[in-house]
Amino acid sequence: MSSSGKVIVVGAGIVGLATAWHLQEHGFEVSVLDRDGVAAGSSWGNAGWLAPAKTIPLSEPGLWTYGPKELFNPVSPMHMPLRVDPKLWLFLAQFMAQAFQRKWDSTMADLTEIDKVALEAFDELSIGGVEGLTHEGPFVIGFEEERQSAGFRKEIDGVSRHGQKVEMSRLENPQELAPMLNEQIQVAYRLEGQRFIEPGPYVQSLADAVVKRGGVIRAGAEVVHVAKGDRPAVILADGSREEADKVVVATGAWLPGLTREYGVKTLVQAGRGYSFSVATDIPAKHSVYLPHHRMACTPYEGRFRIAGTMEFRGPDEPFQQGRVDAIVSQAKKVMRGIDFNDRQDEWVGSRPVTPDGRPLIGQTKAENIYVAGGHGMWGVVLGPATGKYLAELMATGNTNPIIKPFDPLR
Template sequence: MSKNVIIIGGGIIGLCSAYYLQKEGHQVTIVDQSNLDSGASYVNAGYLCPSHIIPLSAPGVMKKGIKWMFDTTSPLYIKPRLDINFLKWTWAFNKSCTSNHVERAAPIIRDISVLSQQLYEDIKTKENFSAHYEKKGLLMLCQTEKMLDEELKMVDVAVDLGLDAKGVTPTEIEQLEPNIEINTIGGTYFKCDHHSTPQEFMSEMKGYLENNGVTFYTNEKVEDLEISNLNITELKTNKQTLIADEIVLAAGSWSSLLSKKLGLNLLIQAGKGYCINTKQNTEITIPAILSEAKTAITPMNGFTRLAGTMEIAGINHNINMTRVQAIANAARNYYPSFEITELEKDNAACGLRPVSPDGLPYIGKSHKCKNLTIATGHAMMGWSMGTATGLLVSQVISDKKTALCLDGFNPDRKF
């Protein structure tokens, strides 16, 4: 049965949800407070990476976070503040930083990431998208024996989960990247990973949706939700009142603010990430993560992108140039010939990633509202999980069997 569906949020999750919902014959409207040309879906590293099977909430991360709290250049910066939602999130995050949680979460992350890769390729083929997409794998580059040992252990976990991964020596790294000097003692190579240029896919997906009957309301903010008998009856924006059979909450870091209106306290913190685009350094052909610096290097279509840091400091788009410089310094440290101009650093952008306490997204229905489907909390993996999340949202709303078990993504799960 065709339904009238409103999606709050026009990032990768919202667009992919709209794609599969309109394929099922539903009438779809997307409402977004931006112009749909910026944010986390546009400034991410472009990875579709099953290799990232370990959630952010892993053993030792909270200890590192406390240590790094006093270092504005650190890969993870958590700004302490007296905010009840932040304190609840921090408590739940700390509880999730266990080996048992990682063991439970890793196969769940693998399954949704592998499915997303398959669906991304399927969409490109079916819709004849020309967006840049390559299957060159991902290098994890190390400069210390301690980090190399950690990365090799990760390879063991990945191989046990059926992923194509191996350790690589400096000589093997040079064979993979023969045209640029790399300062490393070795690393790992995840052949299972793919990469893309995000803004190209986003642009083509928006064009496809517009041409196939999806309505867009941009620069329009959802301000209130009217509830009756556990159903959303009206959605009020700063411009109009909308009515729908089903609502999808895919508003990223803003999702928790709207969820409170439903009596649903989604634990989400905004994790700011930065990116620098450079037209230099065209010799790099394989994406890499600089392990000690937690910085990503991605050769995109016509430019190279540096992306990194996780700054949990509330919802804001302030650019901290100290952190931008730290990303640039990391690139130069691993690639001695790497060049970035001052203008490129001045043009650095940021995006806010919605971070759940346990590193798993919220996907599915809550008992608090019958006609609401939640799709948020993907942290750094929104791009990597986007297409699969969209499919799952469509299957939930269409009352179909879901492609993956949703238990691990339950919005009502306890921490």
């Protein structure tokens, strides 16, 4: 493995760390800088789903039916505060402009190829020494009545139509696999071929692998500017400057502040998700999805993590307790054997959402400055594949067709 120079990766979430790991595969010396630390953002508290069958465009035609009513309802799963905020309103306008079947299909076609290789990319990390585990499905998809399932089944049909093989069957007794669901869940499906991780421990294992192979990871290193040049540099909040041969910006919802001047004009809006964990009378073994209530649930370190909501706010705005209370209110309707007063790990994370549902992966207008972000809810499942193909581009100059639709200069 010959040396190919030094790279600074800004951002220690799964996308930044996977990129660092693959850059090491190409012989680069890597330093990863993060304001807070490993998995401190949306890589920590999410549902940990490795579910290519659900890695789909967020903006879909149904938004025109339920979106206007839900968006400004403070307890709805999708929420935007009613305020004077031109950037937020511009994002909403562009997001809604994508909510047509033709545009959904276009984005889905572009996501399909990276969806197909997403799980293989996790296997590659495992073979390469990353000790974090991925857990096999099935996923349990539950509804209170048949009509609630129509939208979900349409999404799965759309995913299949674009070339993914999706195996799903009716589950006659949902409590057999998901004993925390109560009798209100009358309709259920078993979704095969998906996996999940425990996000915090998994991302830490990826960080450990990067360090074990000679990489440096620094917490408390807040990058406030990236300067172009033959040797680009990052400027830190303390005024210090560090140069490298190449820089990768993988800062999630904070990405625009470091990349806009280099031609990355696509809006990136924080779509904040909330989660917490609870104990269940019978230990959880499988991921559970309740589409009607927009709750994604996963076994997590002996407990059951319940995640939900899409809240369009600024990435650094305070935690909104009302969002967790709304999830609890909905969960109580369809779950049993849970003491919801014993909540742990209450969390909010800012997922980086683009209006067109496509990530931003590739080179900026500055020759040696690259970007990896904008995955929305799918940063975990697409992180390793993103890192693989971005590192390939940086090492060889060749853009793999899989990431070509995600050009950050589009």
